[in-house]
Amino acid sequence: MKKCPCYHMNKLRVRGSASVHLEDVLENTLNRININAQVSITLNLTRLIVNFKRVILQAIVLRTAYSTLKGQLVRSIMYPKPVDFRFTKDLFKFILFLACISGLGFIYTIIVMIMRGNTIRRIVVRSLDIITITVPPALPAAMSVGIINAQLRLKKKEIFCISPSTINTCGAINVVCFDKTGTLTEDGLDFHVVRPVKSTKIENVEENIEKDSIDFMGELTELTSREGLPFDGDLVKAIATCHSLTRINGVLHGDPLDLILFQKTGWTMEEGAGDIEEETQRFDNVQPSIIKPTDDKEAEYSVIRQFTFSSSLQRMSVIVFDPREDRPDNMMLYSKGSPEMILSLCNPATVPEDYLSHVNAYAQHGFRLIAVARRPLDMNFNKASKVKRDAVECDLELLGLIVMENRVKPVTLGVINQLNRANIRTVMVTGDNLLTGLSVARECGIIRPSKRAFLVEHVAGEVDDMVNLTRLHLLLLPLFSRYRHLMMSLRRCIYQFFQIISQDLTLQMFF
Structure with a gap:
């Protein structure tokens, strides 16, 4: 080896x-x-x-x-992108057009004055004078001075402009659009009243309709204190359970509207948490939240399922279970949303005949409305946790209306009046009820009290000549408004130009 x-x-x-x-x-x-x-x-x-x-x-x-x-x-x-303003483009096109006209006038003046035998100095001075009249050389300097002056005035108002070239464009604004909630009105909502449905329990629904026993309460039930609440009513149960509130470090957080309504009920909410043994396992379902009234210590309601609010659906719903019930498959669905959407989901037999009249009456005074409904469900816990939303949000029973107040900001009226004095049109953009928006618009000055307002409804399948004429007018209106000032200025310049070159006496006045 x-x-x-x-x-x-x-x-x-x-x-x-x-x-x-x-x-x-x-x-x-x-x-x-x-x-x-x-x-x-x-x-x-x-x-x-x-x-x-x-x-x-x-x-x-x-x-x-x-x-x-x-x-x-x-x-x-x-790194702002270069802004391409159409107004600036049109301005340069207009100046170029005037330059072309001044070139023609320059040539015409030279020819005419040569034929008349004027001196070279006189011909040059008067020919160049045509160009300076048509295209003022002091125009850029005057615009710069105006922009600097406007920027200094804005700075005194603590408005800082990082792009001075946009000031001229802002001067051409003739329409200002405002959002309603949070801009024209206050950010939060104040509770006003509640209007529960008063119904007489009759086995035959047809008799119930004929006797007209389904109606709103004659007097308003103001929820200004806990003592005024009907604690045993389903409407209060719906208000206390149908929300998306949660506790963070012991404090309730969520939508301000839900928070105001829940605090008015005076109920308490406990969010469940699993023990040590449950934490080590993986479950599809979390322990539900428990809602309890303060006066009844034995009563409690478990929120099994929550369908969150969707702006496209205009509603939210919850599935609630009462542990005191003998049957474990006895669930209750509570839903709240816009009056129009809840009306479309309710059973017509449970809707009072004066429902829309009450809704329109409150909306005309600027109140915001929320409709509340319910539906008993015959399903167990597992089915309730997996059921689809469309399968349960139908055939509801109307419980009543919640009326909320959204006050206008104190500074709104002054700002709108200032814009009106400047001949600037003001527009309110809102997703609320049309009558509610109309009332707020009148209150803040967008629609003057002396003016009449019309609500236009679209009827499917009916298009007449007036509708076609209105569409044509709406298409041509922006085009006409855009070029109206340009055409008027061009007409004045052409008229003055031909007036200057038509008579030799007119040329004498510039020297």
């Missing part, structure tokens, strides 16, 4: 087969998260609350830096 020489080295080469490793198939966890769903996306600095302490959360970062909405806003401020 031969001895091998031994060398001291400070390097080591290891092959892949010699390294210790573990081969396993990686699980595709991306399929668990639907990144296209709005519920699966959380914004920056959003606090995630988990009932189970030992559950490991998994999150995917979708956008960072300038790809986020905040990053795009910062980038647009730091």
Whole structure:
């Protein structure tokens, strides 16, 4: 056996087969998260609350830096795109057109004055004078002085403009649009009254309709104190349970409207959390929230399922279970939303005949209305947690109306009056009831009290000559408004130009 020489080295080469490793198939966890769903996306600095302490959360970062909405806003401020104003383009086109006319006048003046035998100095001075009259050389300087003066006046009002060229464009604004809630009116809503439905329990529904026993209460039930609440009514149960409130560090958080209504009921909410044994297991369903009235210690209501509010659906719903019920499959659905949407989902036999008249009466005074309805459900816990929304939000029983007040801001009237004095048209953009928006518009001065307002309804399948004429007028109105001032200025310039070159006496007045 031969001895091998031994060398001291400070390097080591290891092959892949010699390294210790573990081969396993990686699980595709991306399929668990639907990144296209709005519920699966959380914004920056959003606090995630988990009932189970030992559950490991998994999150995917979708956008960072300038790809986020905040990053795009910062980038647009730091590196603004060159703004292409149509007003500036039209201005340069107009000046170019005047320059062409002045060129023709320049040539015409030279020819006429040469034929009359004038001196060269007189010909040059009067020919150049035609150009300076048509295209004023002091126009850029005058516009710069006006922009600087306007910027200084804005600065005195603590309005800082980083793009002075936009000031001229703002001067051409003739319409200003305002959002109603939070802009013209206060941010929050104040509770006004509640109008429950008064119904006489009769077995035969047809007799109930004939006797006209379904009607709103004659007097308003003001919820200004806890003593005024009908605690045993289903309307109060719906108000106390149908919401999306949650507790964060012991404090209720959620939609301000839901928070105001829940505080008016005086009920309490307890959010369930699993024990140590449940935390180690994976369940599809979390322990429901418990809603309890303060006066009845034995009563409690569990919110089994919650259908969140959707602006397209104009409603939200919850499925509630009462543990005191003998049957475990006796559930109750409470739903609230816009009066028009709830009306379309309710059983006509449960809707009073004067429902729309009450809705319109409150809307005409600027109140915001919320309709509340219910429906008994014959299903167990598992079925209630998996049932589709459309399957249960139908054939509802109307419970009543909640009337909220949204006051106009004190500064709104002064701002609207100032815009009206400047002949700037003001428009209110809102998704509320038309009559509510009309009332707020009259209160803040967008619609003057002496003016009449008309509500136009579209009837499907009926298109007459008046509708076609209105469409043509709406199409031509922006085009006419855009070029009206340009054509009037052009007509005046052409008239003055021909008046100058028609008589030699007119030329004498400029010297």
